[in-house]
Amino acid sequence: xxxxxxxxxxxxxxxxxxxxxxxxxxxxxxxxxxxxxxxxxxxxxxxxxxxxxxxxxxxxxxxxxxxxxxxxxxxxxxxxxxxxxxxxxxxxxxxxxxxxxxxxxxxxxxxxxxxxxxxxxxxxxxxxxxxxxxxxxxxxxxxxxxxxxxxxxxxxxxxxxxxxxxxxxxxxxxxxxxxxxxxxxxxxxxxxxxxxxxxxxxxxxxxxxxxxxxxxxxxxxxxxxxxxxxxxxxxxxxxxxxxxxxxxxxxxxxxxxxxxxxxxxxxxxxxxxxxxxxxxxxxxxxxxxxxxxxxxxxxxxxxxxxxxxxxxxxxxxxxxxxxxxxxxx
Numbered sequence: 044x045x046x047x048x049x050x051x052x053x054x055x056x057x058x059x060x061x062x063x064x065x066x067x068x069x070x071x072x073x074x075x076x077x078x079x080x081x082x083x084x085x086x087x088x089x090x091x092x093x094x095x096x097x098x099x100x101x102x103x104x105x106x107x108x109x110x111x112x113x114x115x116x117x118x119x120x121x122x123x124x125x126x127x128x129x130x131x132x133x134x135x136x137x138x139x140x141x142x143x144x145x146x147x148x149x150x151x152x153x154x155x156x157x158x159x160x161x162x163x164x165x166x167x168x169x170x171x172x173x174x175x176x177x178x179x180x181x182x183x184x185x186x187x188x189x190x191x192x193x194x195x196x197x198x199x200x201x202x203x204x205x206x207x208x209x210x211x212x213x214x215x216x217x218x219x220x221x222x223x224x225x226x227x228x229x230x231x232x233x234x235x236x237x238x239x240x241x242x243x244x245x246x247x248x249x250x251x252x253x254x255x256x257x258x259x260x261x262x263x264x265x266x267x268x269x270x271x272x273x274x275x276x277x278x279x280x281x282x283x284x285x286x287x288x289x290x291x292x293x294x295x296x297x298x299x300x301x302x303x304x305x306x307x308x309x310x311x312x313x314x315x316x317x318x319x320x321x322x323x324x325x326x327x328x329x330x331x332x333x334x335x336x337x338x339x340x341x342x343x344x345x346x347x348x349x350x351x352x353x354x355x356x357x358x359x360x361x362x363x364x365x366x367x368x369x370x371x372x
Contacts, residue, residue, distance in 0.1 A: 093137070094119070097115065097122070097139075098114065099118075100114070100115055100116070100118045100119075100120065101119060102114055102119075102120060102121070102122050103120065103121045104137040104138055104139050105134070105137070105139065106124070106137060107134050107135050107164040108126060108127055108133070108134060108162075108163035109124040109126055109143075110124065110132075110134060110141060110142055110143045111123070111124055111140060111141050112124060112125045112141075122139075126163060127143035128143070129162070129163055130161055131146055132145055132146060133146060133161055133163055133164060134163075134164070135165055143163075145301045146166060146167050146304075147161070147166050147167040147169070147304075148167065148304045148305050149169035149170075150305075151172070152307065153183065153184040153185060153278075153279065153280075153307070154172050154175035154184065154186065154187065155170070155175075155182075155183075155184075156169065156170060156171075156172045157170075158170040169182070170201055171185035171201045172185065174187060174199065175187055175188065176188055176199055176202060176203055176204050177202065178203060183279065183283070184279065184280040188204060189204055190205070191207035192207070193207065194208040195208070264324075264327075264328040264351065265324060266319055266331070269350065269351050270312060270315050270316055271312055272350050272351075272354070273315060273331070273347050273350070273351075275308075276343060276346050276350065279310055281335075281340065281343070282311045282314050282315060283314065285334055285338075286317075286318040288334065290322070291314070291318050291321070295317060296314065299314055299317065328351065332344050332347065
């Protein structure tokens with residue numbers, strides 16, 4: 044019996060040994076999982092400033108004048124870059140893009156000429172042609188300098204218009220006489236026109252009624268039919284300002300400009316069409332006219348209204364003529 048008590052500590056030690064070893068194996072497995080988790084967290088960590096993550100690696104940027112061709116294959120490595128096309132494309136900062144930017148064009152029809160040609164590292168720089176000026180920082184359209192009749196105070200510069208001297212006293216007297224004659228002529232003209240209208244009152248009432256309906260029902264006008272005619276009346280700067288203030292993103296404006304780099308007429312049409320597609324038919328015409336008036340482009344708004352009005356009138360007359368021909372048949 045005493046021998047059994049002696050053997051018990053030995054038996055306990057023999058059994059406890061494997062159990063203790065098993066516990067160590069379990070702890071080792073936990074440490075391994077923790078290391079894997081830590082490694083994954085490290086891989087998803089954001090890159091240092093100026094670096095860009097491509098899949099599992101943080102890559103250096105391409106230099107100005109280049110575009111990325113392939114990603115880097117080690118952490119902190121440089122990607123494979125290739126040169127932009129000289130005279131056609133450029134990049135002016137360190138970047139991670141696969142594309143170069145297209146060189147800008149100086150539009151001669153808008154009074155611009157090239158000051159510095161486009162290089163791989165710098166976009167085209169434009170300036171106003173002689174006898175043209177532009178007084179805004181981001182100039183896309185230069186205006187012709189004013190010609191003075193009575194002498195110049197300050198000459199026209201690329202950034203300011205000519206300052207002219209006022210006319211002589213005799214010219215001022217002529218101006219006053221003209222200002223007096225204009226209201227008198229206007230009264231006579233209105234009276235002649237009123238008498239002429241009274242002779243054809245029935246026809247004029249019908250025409251006036253149609254005009255009021257077409258003017259008021261802005262939302263019923265399909266502006267898409269008149270885009271080209273409207274674009275012909277507007278400068279490219281006026282079109283850009285309108286679409287920019289009415290929801291078109293700057294990236295879309297740049298995209299249309301780059302797709303038609305030397306054709307401002309097509310740029311205007313595409314800008315207006317894209318805006319109209321995103322806005323929809325409802326109240327598009329009213330939005331256009333109201334925006335032009337808010338921009339103090341009243342004469343332009345009236346010209347566009349006259350064009351649309353004339354187109355709609357012609358459409359209705361053609362439709363009535365077609366119906367009459369069908370009824371005769």
